Amino acid sequence: KQEVTQIPAALSVPEGENLVLNCSFTDSAIYNLQWFRQDPGKGLTSLLLIQSSQREQTSGRLNASLDKSSGRSTLYIAASQPGDSATYLCAVRSRVTGKLIFGQGTTLQVKP
Amino acid sequence: DTEVTQTPKHLVMGMTNKKSLKCEQHMGHRAMYWYKQKAKKPPELMFVYSYEKLSINESVPSRFSPECPNSSLLNLHLHALQPEDSALYLCASSQVGQGLEAFFGQGTRLTVV
Numbered sequence: 001k002q003e004v005t006q007i008p009a010a011l012s013v014p015e016g017e018n019l020v021l022n023c024s025f026t027d028s029a030i031y032n033l034q035w036f037r038q039d040p041g042k043g044l045t046s047l048l049l050i051q052s053s054q055r056e057q058t059s060g061r062l063n064a065s066l067d068k069s070s071g072r073s074t075l076y077i078a079a080s081q082p083g084d085s086a087t088y089l090c091a092v093r094s095r096v097t098g099k100l101i102f103g104q105g106t107t108l109q110v111k112p
Numbered sequence: 113d114t115e116v117t118q119t120p121k122h123l124v125m126g127m128t129n130k131k132s133l134k135c136e137q138h139m140g141h142r143a144m145y146w147y148k149q150k151a152k153k154p155p156e157l158m159f160v161y162s163y164e165k166l167s168i169n170e171s172v173p174s175r176f177s178p179e180c181p182n183s184s185l186l187n188l189h190l191h192a193l194q195p196e197d198s199a200l201y202l203c204a205s206s207q208v209g210q211g212l213e214a215f216f217g218q219g220t221r222l223t224v225v
Contacts, residue, residue, distance in 0.1 A: 045216070
Protein backbone atom coordinates (compact mmCIF):
# COMPACT_ATOMS: atom_id res chain seq x y z
CA LYS A 1 0.00 0.00 0.00
CA GLN A 2 1.38 3.38 -1.01
CA GLU A 3 2.19 5.70 1.89
CA VAL A 4 3.33 9.29 1.59
CA THR A 5 5.21 11.03 4.39
CA GLN A 6 6.11 14.71 4.70
CA ILE A 7 8.83 16.02 6.97
CA PRO A 8 8.80 18.32 8.85
CA ALA A 9 5.16 18.64 9.91
CA ALA A 10 5.70 22.32 10.67
CA LEU A 11 8.41 24.84 9.89
CA SER A 12 8.97 28.45 10.95
CA VAL A 13 11.63 30.55 9.22
CA PRO A 14 12.55 34.22 8.96
CA GLU A 15 11.79 36.04 5.75
CA GLY A 16 14.43 35.68 3.04
CA GLU A 17 15.58 32.17 3.92
CA ASN A 18 15.84 29.41 1.36
CA LEU A 19 14.08 26.28 2.54
CA VAL A 20 13.43 22.66 1.62
CA LEU A 21 10.31 20.61 2.22
CA ASN A 22 10.58 16.85 2.02
CA CYS A 23 8.21 14.19 0.73
CA SER A 24 8.81 10.44 0.66
CA PHE A 25 6.71 7.61 -0.74
CA THR A 26 6.95 3.86 -0.28
CA ASP A 27 6.02 2.54 -3.74
CA SER A 28 7.89 3.76 -6.83
CA ALA A 29 5.01 2.70 -9.10
CA ILE A 30 3.72 6.22 -9.69
CA TYR A 31 2.59 8.22 -12.71
CA ASN A 32 3.55 11.56 -11.24
CA LEU A 33 4.02 13.63 -8.10
CA GLN A 34 2.22 16.90 -7.51
CA TRP A 35 2.94 19.65 -4.96
CA PHE A 36 0.02 21.72 -3.71
CA ARG A 37 -0.38 24.78 -1.53
CA GLN A 38 -3.35 25.18 0.80
CA ASP A 39 -4.24 28.35 2.70
CA PRO A 40 -6.36 27.93 5.87
CA GLY A 41 -9.92 26.93 5.04
CA LYS A 42 -9.27 27.14 1.30
CA GLY A 43 -8.85 24.72 -1.57
CA LEU A 44 -5.67 23.29 -3.03
CA THR A 45 -3.58 25.23 -5.52
CA SER A 46 -1.37 23.15 -7.78
CA LEU A 47 2.23 24.37 -7.66
CA LEU A 48 4.24 21.85 -9.63
CA LEU A 49 3.66 18.54 -11.37
CA ILE A 50 6.57 16.17 -11.97
CA GLN A 51 6.04 13.20 -14.24
CA SER A 52 7.66 9.93 -13.21
CA SER A 53 10.17 10.22 -16.05
CA GLN A 54 11.26 13.71 -14.99
CA ARG A 55 13.84 14.76 -12.41
CA GLU A 56 12.70 18.28 -11.62
CA GLN A 57 10.34 21.13 -12.40
CA THR A 58 10.69 24.85 -11.75
CA SER A 59 8.19 27.66 -11.40
CA GLY A 60 9.46 31.05 -10.27
CA ARG A 61 11.02 30.71 -6.82
CA LEU A 62 9.91 27.08 -6.56
CA ASN A 63 11.87 24.04 -7.63
CA ALA A 64 10.72 20.47 -7.12
CA SER A 65 12.86 17.39 -7.61
CA LEU A 66 11.92 13.76 -7.90
CA ASP A 67 14.03 10.66 -7.25
CA LYS A 68 11.62 7.86 -8.01
CA SER A 69 14.04 5.05 -7.25
CA SER A 70 14.61 6.26 -3.71
CA GLY A 71 11.00 7.39 -3.22
CA ARG A 72 11.80 11.02 -2.49
CA SER A 73 10.83 14.48 -3.61
CA THR A 74 11.87 17.89 -2.36
CA LEU A 75 10.27 21.29 -2.79
CA TYR A 76 12.81 24.10 -2.66
CA ILE A 77 11.52 27.61 -1.96
CA ALA A 78 14.01 30.40 -2.61
CA ALA A 79 14.01 33.72 -0.77
CA SER A 80 10.92 32.94 1.29
CA GLN A 81 8.29 35.63 1.88
CA PRO A 82 5.49 35.99 4.46
CA GLY A 83 3.02 35.34 1.64
CA ASP A 84 4.49 31.84 1.30
CA SER A 85 2.97 30.93 4.68
CA ALA A 86 0.59 28.03 4.05
CA THR A 87 0.35 24.25 4.22
CA TYR A 88 2.21 22.42 1.46
CA LEU A 89 0.95 19.00 0.42
CA CYS A 90 2.62 16.47 -1.83
CA ALA A 91 0.62 13.77 -3.58
CA VAL A 92 1.55 10.85 -5.79
CA ARG A 93 -0.69 9.30 -8.42
CA SER A 94 -0.43 5.56 -8.02
CA ARG A 95 0.09 3.34 -11.08
CA VAL A 96 -1.63 0.55 -9.16
CA THR A 97 -4.90 2.32 -8.27
CA GLY A 98 -4.79 5.54 -10.30
CA LYS A 99 -5.63 7.44 -7.12
CA LEU A 100 -3.95 10.57 -5.83
CA ILE A 101 -2.42 9.77 -2.44
CA PHE A 102 -1.56 12.67 -0.15
CA GLY A 103 1.01 13.24 2.52
CA GLN A 104 -0.01 14.87 5.81
CA GLY A 105 1.42 18.22 4.76
CA THR A 106 4.03 20.67 6.04
CA THR A 107 2.72 23.88 7.60
CA LEU A 108 5.10 26.73 6.81
CA GLN A 109 5.26 30.06 8.61
CA VAL A 110 7.52 32.76 7.23
CA LYS A 111 8.05 35.57 9.73
CA PRO A 112 8.62 39.16 8.57
CA ASP B 113 -8.87 28.90 -17.59
CA THR B 114 -7.72 26.39 -14.95
CA GLU B 115 -10.57 27.01 -12.55
CA VAL B 116 -12.82 24.63 -10.70
CA THR B 117 -15.76 26.49 -9.17
CA GLN B 118 -17.63 25.20 -6.13
CA THR B 119 -20.85 26.53 -4.66
CA PRO B 120 -21.80 27.36 -2.02
CA LYS B 121 -18.61 28.38 -0.17
CA HIS B 122 -20.25 27.78 3.21
CA LEU B 123 -23.24 25.64 4.17
CA VAL B 124 -24.91 25.02 7.52
CA MET B 125 -27.53 22.30 7.55
CA GLY B 126 -29.56 20.38 10.08
CA MET B 127 -29.44 16.62 10.34
CA THR B 128 -32.85 16.28 8.67
CA ASN B 129 -32.13 18.64 5.78
CA LYS B 130 -31.41 17.83 2.16
CA LYS B 131 -28.86 19.98 0.39
CA SER B 132 -26.56 19.79 -2.62
CA LEU B 133 -23.00 20.87 -3.32
CA LYS B 134 -22.13 21.92 -6.84
CA CYS B 135 -18.90 21.86 -8.82
CA GLU B 136 -18.23 23.17 -12.32
CA GLN B 137 -15.22 23.17 -14.64
CA HIS B 138 -14.76 24.31 -18.23
CA MET B 139 -11.34 22.84 -18.93
CA GLY B 140 -12.73 19.91 -20.92
CA HIS B 141 -11.69 17.50 -18.18
CA ARG B 142 -13.52 14.16 -18.24
CA ALA B 143 -12.55 12.98 -14.73
CA MET B 144 -14.09 14.66 -11.69
CA TYR B 145 -13.60 13.92 -8.02
CA TRP B 146 -15.08 14.58 -4.59
CA TYR B 147 -12.79 14.74 -1.57
CA LYS B 148 -13.52 15.28 2.11
CA GLN B 149 -11.01 17.10 4.30
CA LYS B 150 -11.10 17.35 8.09
CA ALA B 151 -9.09 19.97 9.95
CA LYS B 152 -5.31 19.46 9.80
CA LYS B 153 -5.70 16.28 7.73
CA PRO B 154 -5.05 15.62 4.04
CA PRO B 155 -7.97 15.27 1.62
CA GLU B 156 -9.66 11.86 1.52
CA LEU B 157 -11.06 10.57 -1.76
CA MET B 158 -14.81 9.93 -1.81
CA PHE B 159 -15.91 9.48 -5.43
CA VAL B 160 -14.44 9.52 -8.93
CA TYR B 161 -16.37 10.07 -12.16
CA SER B 162 -14.81 9.19 -15.49
CA TYR B 163 -16.68 10.16 -18.66
CA GLU B 164 -19.73 10.97 -16.51
CA LYS B 165 -19.84 7.48 -15.03
CA LEU B 166 -19.08 6.64 -11.42
CA SER B 167 -15.82 4.71 -11.43
CA ILE B 168 -14.76 4.80 -7.76
CA ASN B 169 -16.83 4.92 -4.58
CA GLU B 170 -14.58 4.75 -1.53
CA SER B 171 -17.25 3.01 0.57
CA VAL B 172 -18.92 6.32 1.29
CA PRO B 173 -22.18 6.19 3.33
CA SER B 174 -25.34 6.42 1.25
CA ARG B 175 -26.28 9.73 2.87
CA PHE B 176 -23.82 11.15 0.32
CA SER B 177 -25.09 10.76 -3.24
CA PRO B 178 -22.96 11.97 -6.17
CA GLU B 179 -24.28 12.93 -9.57
CA CYS B 180 -22.56 13.94 -12.79
CA PRO B 181 -25.24 15.40 -15.09
CA ASN B 182 -22.77 16.38 -17.83
CA SER B 183 -19.06 16.64 -18.50
CA SER B 184 -18.76 20.05 -16.81
CA LEU B 185 -20.86 19.54 -13.69
CA LEU B 186 -20.58 17.45 -10.57
CA ASN B 187 -23.04 17.46 -7.69
CA LEU B 188 -22.97 15.95 -4.23
CA HIS B 189 -26.41 15.45 -2.71
CA LEU B 190 -26.55 15.40 1.07
CA HIS B 191 -29.30 13.88 3.21
CA ALA B 192 -29.58 12.98 6.89
CA LEU B 193 -26.01 13.93 7.66
CA GLN B 194 -24.34 13.60 11.05
CA PRO B 195 -22.31 16.25 12.89
CA GLU B 196 -19.15 14.24 12.18
CA ASP B 197 -19.74 14.87 8.47
CA SER B 198 -18.81 18.51 9.04
CA ALA B 199 -15.71 19.14 6.92
CA LEU B 200 -14.34 20.94 3.88
CA TYR B 201 -15.60 19.24 0.72
CA LEU B 202 -13.32 19.63 -2.26
CA CYS B 203 -14.03 19.01 -5.90
CA ALA B 204 -11.25 18.31 -8.40
CA SER B 205 -10.93 17.57 -12.08
CA SER B 206 -8.35 16.22 -14.50
CA GLN B 207 -8.07 14.73 -17.92
CA VAL B 208 -8.60 10.98 -18.01
CA GLY B 209 -5.37 9.07 -18.44
CA GLN B 210 -1.97 8.65 -17.00
CA GLY B 211 0.00 11.23 -15.15
CA LEU B 212 -2.26 14.21 -15.61
CA GLU B 213 -2.50 17.25 -13.39
CA ALA B 214 -5.38 17.54 -10.91
CA PHE B 215 -7.03 20.92 -10.32
CA PHE B 216 -9.00 21.61 -7.16
CA GLY B 217 -11.78 24.01 -6.31
CA GLN B 218 -11.88 26.28 -3.27
CA GLY B 219 -14.13 23.92 -1.38
CA THR B 220 -17.43 24.07 0.47
CA ARG B 221 -17.18 24.40 4.25
CA LEU B 222 -20.04 22.23 5.55
CA THR B 223 -21.30 22.39 9.10
CA VAL B 224 -23.95 19.91 10.25
CA VAL B 225 -25.89 20.99 13.34
